[in-house]
Amino acid sequence: MKGRFHLIGAAALVATALTPTAEANAAGKLTLYCSPQIEWCQLVIEEFQKATGIEVAMTRKSSGETFAQIKAEKDNPKGDVWWGGTGDPHLQAAEEGLSQEYKSPMLDKLHPWARQQAEQAGYKTVGVYMGALGFGYHPEVLAKKNIPEPKCWADLTKPEFKGEVQIANPHSSGTSYTTLATMVQLLGEDKAFDYLKALHKNINQYTKSGSAPIKAAARGETGVGITFLHDVVTQVVEGFPIKAVAPCEGTGYEIGSMSIIKGARNLDSAKKFYDWALSPESQKLMAKAQAYQVPSNASVTPPPQAPNMDQIKLINYDFAKYGSSNERKRLLAKWDAEVKDLPR
Numbered sequence: 001m002k003g004r005f006h007l008i009g010a011a012a013l014v015a016t017a018l019t020p021t022a023e024a025n026a027a028g029k030l031t032l033y034c035s036p037q038i039e040w041c042q043l044v045i046e047e048f049q050k051a052t053g054i055e056v057a058m059t060r061k062s063s064g065e066t067f068a069q070i071k072a073e074k075d076n077p078k079g080d081v082w083w084g085g086t087g088d089p090h091l092q093a094a095e096e097g098l099s100q101e102y103k104s105p106m107l108d109k110l111h112p113w114a115r116q117q118a119e120q121a122g123y124k125t126v127g128v129y130m131g132a133l134g135f136g137y138h139p140e141v142l143a144k145k146n147i148p149e150p151k152c153w154a155d156l157t158k159p160e161f162k163g164e165v166q167i168a169n170p171h172s173s174g175t176s177y178t179t180l181a182t183m184v185q186l187l188g189e190d191k192a193f194d195y196l197k198a199l200h201k202n203i204n205q206y207t208k209s210g211s212a213p214i215k216a217a218a219r220g221e222t223g224v225g226i227t228f229l230h231d232v233v234t235q236v237v238e239g240f241p242i243k244a245v246a247p248c249e250g251t252g253y254e255i256g257s258m259s260i261i262k263g264a265r266n267l268d269s270a271k272k273f274y275d276w277a278l279s280p281e282s283q284k285l286m287a288k289a290q291a292y293q294v295p296s297n298a299s300v301t302p303p304p305q306a307p308n309m310d311q312i313k314l315i316n317y318d319f320a321k322y323g324s325s326n327e328r329k330r331l332l333a334k335w336d337a338e339v340k341d342l343p344r
Contacts, residue, residue: 030269031078032058033066035085035174036256037211037234040289044083047285048276054269062209063089063174070098070261077263080270083277084128086174087117088181090257091323094124099259102271106278106297114296117255120320128277129256129286129293132312133178136214136232136242137224147223152248153183156224157198164223165202166213170335174254175210175227180331181322182252185315196339203344218242228254229307230292237290237305250313256293 034041038060045056061069063085070082070093082090082099093099101123107115114127137150147160156165168176183192204222207213213225214232218240225232232244258277264270276282283295287303294302294309321327 028054028269030054030056030266030273031080032056032273033069033079033082033261034058034060035063035066035083036291037231037289040084040286040291043285043289044277044282047282048273051276051281052272054272056273062168062172064170064172064177065208067093071096074098077261077265079261080264080266081273082259082261083273084256084258086178087125087127087255087257087319088177088323088328089174090125090259091117091121091319092325092328093259094121095323095325098262099124100262100264102260102274104271104275104278106275109298110278110296111298113255117257117319120323125257125259126274126278127255127296128258129283129291129295130253130309131228131230131256131293132246132253132307132309132314133175133182133227133251134229134232134244134246134312135224135226136217136229136235136244138217138220138222139241139243141217141220141223145223149243150224151245153186153195153251154249156202156226157195158202161202161224163202163204165199165226166205166207166216166222166224167199167203167226168210168213169206169208171332172208173210175231176206177328177332178228178252178254179226180335182315182317184331185252185318185322186250193334193338196335197342200339200342201344214242228293229312233292233305233307234290237292244307246307246312248313250315252315252317253309255296255319 041060045058049056066082067089103123117127150156170176170180183195210227211231214227214235216222217225218235229244235242260270280297280300283297283300292303292306
């Protein structure tokens with residue numbers, strides 16, 4: 001992007017699991033796998049239960065972890081709906097037959113990018129929100145170490161940032177896989193892996209969750225956290241002195257998605273949740289949950305704090321290619337072989 005904006009602060013993403021029980025398979029029940037921040041997950045199920053009377057059992061895990069769980073449960077599905085998280089693993093789940101087709105009557109109310117996500121997946125997933133990738137930094141932490149404020153992806157590989165950058169593991173985190181796929185599209189594969197190797201030298205930790213790095217930066221535990229810009233905004237709103245950067249070279253973005261799990265035991269409830277989650281009533285909850293993505297329902301205005309997509313230099317992210325099973329597996333295997341175990 002051309003620029004930087006002061007964005008926001010973070011709510012601690014305390015993992016929660018409301019363990020599904022046998023009762024969650026009866027009528028009027030729903031088992032939800034939720035991948036956005038826990039506060040948003042909790043608000044969504046609270047409001048959905050009020051609106052429908054359907055009782056929800058929810059487990060919160062990051063995108064990569066949820067995809068792995070659904071795959072592991074393939075022969076005995078325990079979940080009904082996977083809501084939120086980056087679109088790439090949702091597309092892979094669709095390709096591998098882990099989710100099932102559903103054409104919501106809400107489709108024609110959505111932005112074209114959300115409908116395109118559904119079309120690419122044979123209507124086995126749909127876009128719920130959009131968010132741009134970038135990073136946030138703690139000015140005071142960098143100033144104390146005489147490190148210049150970063151404006152570009154390239155800045156994060158400079159020697160002065162050694163031990164000051166945090167990012168999630170691309171296996172567990174959809175945010176981090178989006179970073180990997182973004183670099184390949186932005187720089188070309190060879191240069192992208194050269195970049196990731198150089199960045200690796202400055203990484204102090206690969207976290208499990210994609211939002212964890214910016215929370216660490218907000219607490220002053222690291223200088224820079226690579227994440228989606230709306231997660232930076234959350235930290236800013238929380239009152240932390242964090243600055244957000246949409247990198248000067250350009251950046252990728254996510255289409256947070258939703259899928260009905262193939263073999264869902266509570267299919268009627270799953271369809272009701274799916275329709276409700278695409279409605280204005282549901283998507284207007286974003287601001288209340290301090291979630292600052294762009295809603296997929298075209299009638300819903302993004303929260304005023306949300307990053308302005310028109311001011312960010314976005315790449316033409318190829319969701320069909322980088323959400324495919326083979327490409328995702330290949331890139332993750334290459335990252336394991338060429339980057340993960342390099343000395344720091």
